Amino acid sequence: MDAIEKRARELLATAYEADGMGGRAVVIRNPNQYMEKPDRRALGCIIAALTPPEGYVLVPVEPTEDMLQAGYPRNERIDDTFDRLGAWADMLAARPEVP
Structure with missing residues (x-):
């Protein structure tokens, strides 16, 4: 279940x-x-x-510290080369499970 x-x-x-x-x-x-x-x-x-629609996941209203850490590039400047979609994917992967 x-x-x-x-x-x-x-x-x-x-x-x-x-x-x-x-x-x-x-x-x-x-x-x-x-x-x-x-x-x-x-x-x-x-x-x-x-159940969220296909292609959607539940996330907290405020990102958790783990999500923020996953989305922030280490040793990189945020400029035109920053991979925003990659950061978003990293943040979603770090989201907590729904209680």
Whole structure:
């Protein structure tokens, strides 16, 4: 189970608990249990909503120190020869995982 599915399951389970449906929340949190069709559909919709479109990734609003370090050229001046796309790729590679 990836981080997005885990988050989707937790969001759906929390919503069920808020509605007094703790039993369904237990089922949602356990990927090995059978889920009814409406639950599978709801989970699929939440996963789709949380998944970035093809070619996009999630990044923090403010770059982390690791991202800044990865994007700044060591021993290079930032001038016309600076590889901005390469720096951006390095910064994205250094991004933290989505919690």
